[in-house]
Amino acid sequence: PDFPGGQAQTLERTETQVHQPRLWRVLLMNDDYTPMEFVVMVLRSYFRKTEQEAELIMLAVHHKGQGVAGVYTRDIAETKVAQVTAHARQEGHPLRVVAEPEG
Ligand code: TYC
Secondary structure: OOOOOOOOOOOOOOOOOOOOOOEEEEEEEOOOOOOHHHHHHHHHHHHOOOHHHHHHHHHHHHHHOEEEEEEEEHHHHHHHHHHHHHHHHHOOOOOEEEEEEOO
């Protein structure tokens, strides 16, 4: 023992590999029924876009079929998908939101 009645102490050092977490894109999909104003509201409220950014993204989705609302770690991306989908359904809109891994 190192001291009376004590246990010998072992100090161990382990090297730990750290990695950047994989990022996930949250995509908005176009449809024929969800109002443009609802999509703009979603982009502002859930994805912290300005009115101008939200309008541009919404119109890009409207014309191209889909677009990136935001990029997050997996948990945050999945939470955004669940929250926005629930909100849209509650309002009776068919808006589809999905998360996909980046890279
Ligand atoms: N196409 C819809 C309309 O004309 C608007 C819209 C935009 C819907 C983006 C969904 O992700 C979407 N009302």
